[in-house]
Amino acid sequence: MKYQELVDVYSALEATTKRLEKTEIISEFLKKLDTGTIEKVGLLILGVVFPAWSSEEIGIGGKLVERAVAEAVGTTQATVEDAVRDEGDIGLACIKLYAKKSQMTFFSQPLTIDFVFNSLRKLSQISGSRSTNRKIAVILELLSQASATEAKYLTRTITEELRIGVGDGVVRDAIAQAFDIDKKVVERAQMLTNDFSVVAKTAKEEGSSGLEKLNLTPGTPVKPMLAQLAPPLEEIIPEMGVAICDTKYDGIRLQVHRNNDEINIFTRRLENITHALPEIVRLFDEHLPHENYIVEGEVIATRDGKPLPFQNILHRVRRKHNVEEAIENVPLKVYLFDVMYYQVPMIDEPLKNRRTILESIVDTSVDEMNLSTMKIGTAENIKEIQELFETSIKEGHEGIMIKDASEPYIPGLRGKKMLKYKAEPETLDMIVIGGTYGIGKRGDFVGSYLVALRDENNEFKSVAYAATGLDDATLEYLTGKMKELELSTKGREIKVEPKIVLEIAFSEIVESPEYETGYSLRFPVVKNIRKDKGPMDVDTVERLISMYNTGN
Numbered sequence: 001m002k003y004q005e006l007v008d009v010y011s012a013l014e015a016t017t018k019r020l021e022k023t024e025i026i027s028e029f030l031k032k033l034d035t036g037t038i039e040k041v042g043l044l045i046l047g048v049v050f051p052a053w054s055s056e057e058i059g060i061g062g063k064l065v066e067r068a069v070a071e072a073v074g075t076t077q078a079t080v081e082d083a084v085r086d087e088g089d090i091g092l093a094c095i096k097l098y099a100k101k102s103q104m105t106f107f108s109q110p111l112t113i114d115f116v117f118n119s120l121r122k123l124s125q126i127s128g129s130r131s132t133n134r135k136i137a138v139i140l141e142l143l144s145q146a147s148a149t150e151a152k153y154l155t156r157t158i159t160e161e162l163r164i165g166v167g168d169g170v171v172r173d174a175i176a177q178a179f180d181i182d183k184k185v186v187e188r189a190q191m192l193t194n195d196f197s198v199v200a201k202t203a204k205e206e207g208s209s210g211l212e213k214l215n216l217t218p219g220t221p222v223k224p225m226l227a228q229l230a231p232p233l234e235e236i237i238p239e240m241g242v243a244i245c246d247t248k249y250d251g252i253r254l255q256v257h258r259n260n261d262e263i264n265i266f267t268r269r270l271e272n273i274t275h276a277l278p279e280i281v282r283l284f285d286e287h288l289p290h291e292n293y294i295v296e297g298e299v300i301a302t303r304d305g306k307p308l309p310f311q312n313i314l315h316r317v318r319r320k321h322n323v324e325e326a327i328e329n330v331p332l333k334v335y336l337f338d339v340m341y342y343q344v345p346m347i348d349e350p351l352k353n354r355r356t357i358l359e360s361i362v363d364t365s366v367d368e369m370n371l372s373t374m375k376i377g378t379a380e381n382i383k384e385i386q387e388l389f390e391t392s393i394k395e396g397h398e399g400i401m402i403k404d405a406s407e408p409y410i411p412g413l414r415g416k417k418m419l420k421y422k423a424e425p426e427t428l429d430m431i432v433i434g435g436t437y438g439i440g441k442r443g444d445f446v447g448s449y450l451v452a453l454r455d456e457n458n459e460f461k462s463v464a465y466a467a468t469g470l471d472d473a474t475l476e477y478l479t480g481k482m483k484e485l486e487l488s489t490k491g492r493e494i495k496v497e498p499k500i501v502l503e504i505a506f507s508e509i510v511e512s513p514e515y516e517t518g519y520s521l522r523f524p525v526v527k528n529i530r531k532d533k534g535p536m537d538v539d540t541v542e543r544l545i546s547m548y549n550t551g552n
């Protein structure tokens with residue numbers, strides 16, 4: 001099938017903000033596709049060629065794409081850079097530049113979805129000597145055969161910013177609608193596989209029963225179950241009946257998979273970080289059975305046996321070089337709290353059974369390998385759970401988790417069956433979309449930051465201006481970043497590309513027509529710059545509204 005047909009779908013999607021219309025457009029398109037194409041479109045529709053959990057990526061910077069565009073249209077790189085600045089995006093710049101394209105390609109074949117997909121995947125394989133030139137050659141082959149609109153979406157796909165307002169939810173609904181399958185069945189399949197190419201293909205070929213057969217596979221990460229804030233213990237523990245309460249460690253959540261002899265470690269955002277943690281791989285190899293499994297836990301950094309702040313562990317995980325040296329400097333400890341697969345899938349088992357299995361398979365004879373400190377809570381021993389909370393805080397941890405012992409593991413769900421009980425108030429991770437320069441002496445600094453959350457179409461909607469919590473050095477750093485990301489400036493107001501993620505604390509969520517979400521925050525304070533998070537990791541409008549409605 002021609003790539004232009006997919007491009008027409010992108011254009012139609014970009015032209016509407018209505019979720020139902022978007023769903024209808026994608027659903028109609030999916031119905032037309034054969035099996036080989038639907039697999040590819042399942043990813044391309046989200047602007048990617050690898051599933052989110054894959055460690056492979058296109059990995060091409062904006063500058064390289066600009067160079068390729070310059071060659072394709074026969075102009076200079078500076079002209080392309082100007083067009084990108086004027087238009088605010090490489091895709092729109094292509095539309096402008098292709099209109100003036102001087103270098104016509106004769107006898108060119110129309111691009112097909114297959115060819116585009118395979119070429120983009122090829123980019124991730126190119127490394128070593130002359131790799132930049134070889135990558136440019138692949139991109140150039142695509143761009144020189146492309147129409148203006150094809151170039152618009154090709155360049156946006158390569159730079160990983162498709163900007164058509166399509167998120168996982170719309171794709172899930174479109175697959176359900178196209179093949180007449182219950183949305184819940186599609187959603188479960190997506191949570192388990194994290195791969196719309198598999199979900200779309202299975203839906204087409206085998207329908208609902210095929211999707212229901214999809215299950216966990218060690219080696220393929222699964223979206224973790226998430227927590228809400230807990231109401232008072234006296235209320236929630238009797239409501240649950242039997243609760244598994246365990247220490248909440250402030251580190252990084254790990255999903256550890258063993259598939260035959262291979263061990264892989266994923267973060268909660270399904271990023272493969274196996275290479276950064278060789279000692280953790282050895283730890284699992286030595287202290288868990290050589291069976292296929294998926295277990296979950298938190299890893300923390302320690303010094304003299306005491307937990308170190310979260311940022312320390314982050315350095316370890318992000319590290320690409322001198323990994324062995326870092327092992328010495330930052331000793332790690334693992335605390336396991338769940339098992340999702342042990343020889344067979346276990347997520348449908350109640351938590352109390354999963355915990356029993358977990359306890360039976362982990363050898364905790366070394367300091368580094370632990371089970372989370374746990375106590376069973378019932379209406380009769382709430383005081384003991386309060387004590388567990390207090391000792392956890394005293395030992396330098398964040399608080400406790402309270403989990404319904406009779407519940408299955410529901411991937412991706414942020415529900416009432418797993419709760420967090422913390423000493424510190426809740427924060428939200430938000431993206432900066434703009435800001436305001438200060439006045440007088442502060443006129444050179446952006447002093448106030450317009451922060452936003454992600455809606456169901458992956459568009460950013462404003463929530464508040466955050467202006468406190470920043471020292472001078474941070475203000476200077478952030479102002480520099482804002483200038484790099486500037487889209488436009490009018491008076492003291494600057495608009496920027498959504499790239500900077502801030503963790504924001506606040507006293508209360510209030511209704512407010514002034515902001516695009518319809519809500520705002522009282523006393524927003526910047527707690528941290530989350531350099532570890534990108535635009536897709538920020539919290540959602542849905543979460544804000546649910547926090548508003550439930551009071552937490």
Ligand SMILES: Nc1ncnc2c1ncn2[C@@H]1O[C@H](COP(=O)(O)OP(=O)(O)OP(=O)(O)O)[C@@H](O)[C@H]1O
Pocket residue numbers: 225226227228246247248249250251252253268298337372401420
């Ligand atoms: N014993 C434990 N059981 C479950 N999760 C734990 C435990 N100890 C620490 N955690 C961490 O707590 C998180 C649960 O809170 P939540 O799902 O809301 O994540 P979050 O949005 O990152 O919140 P927070 O910033 O409070 O960690 C888990 O993702 C996990 O990383």
